Amino acid sequence: MGRHPHPYGGRAGREDRCAGHRLHGHALFQAEAEEPVEPTTQETPAARRCVFFDVDGTLIDALDNQRRVWAAWAVRFGLDPDEVYRVALRTRPVETFALVAPDRDPRACLAALHELEDEDVRSGVYTAFDGASALLHALPPGSWALVTSNYAHRVRGRFARTGLPVPEVIVDAAAVEQGKPSPGPYLLAAERVDATPGHPGLCHRREVDLTARTQPA
Template identity: 75%
Template structure:
């Protein structure tokens, strides 16, 4: 059994979503899905609205039910990989300072994308890559399931109550809350339902995230 002083001295952990939280990829995602829709002669705006709310295979079932979903996914992967190589990316203001300031082993990435794309984008934007990345291939259940965030905590050796989740999207917020973690929302003008704190921009959250990472146990939602 761990004594109370030992508990208070335990490390704190920060788990980050990637697209929309650390990397500004909205225009890239819209362009990729637009090109994908053109390949299948579908309405690009309608496809993108569905893609925003669902995982790819679920989106295919809704907008391209008469096509082989494996073929649809292969086409999407091809377009996304090309976008990583040639698309224009930018990290959100504050992301580089924040990630470079966090202690090694205290943070992870939890993404619905794939690790090789995350690494490609981070390389192009100069962001450091952590030792733990939980991507779409690492779990059978994606967000809003708590599984991705719980997997990241497990790999870091953290308890859920020691983790702060930084998210921009409702599905990610729900995933963090279901995992029993503190969840802060960023990069949205309206707070996502359920978040413990909300910041319009990541830059505004940076000092508070760093304070969480170095502060005493139990101040997560302050």
């Protein structure tokens, strides 16, 4: 599948290789968490791997939703939807407002965008990418988390609509001062799952099969 723009502005998504699964969008970040082991002569705790997923464009196909939200936002402010969407694909929302509506209050612009996004979570149609549900259900509880530039309540709403399991840890836009591509959100996720960051080169930006490890041999 081709490149997917980040659903609500920012860097375009990419298909990434991570542990043999198809990931549509930004990859993730792997960490190791220490697991307690039975008392033996070995004192070093065993390590388990944890993986952190982006959401929109990685697990959920939100491309059409993105288009609808930005089109509705543009119409509300009397702007050309195609031009607004073109700008939104490569900038963060606050930067989009500055470029396409420099004479408007950015707080009002952002409030309108949030309103439209929340309504889309309630009424929009969402689809999980093939294999996403099987992969997430196959992961041990506590071994994965979500790191998103969106907000946790929207993620939970979309996951409920698509039948995806919700992890214990979600690091969203409200949890950090600097979002992706800053490592901050991933480091916070590692802290919350009690893991030590490691193997940063495991995920490569190539297309792989998300169903590869979720189908029986």
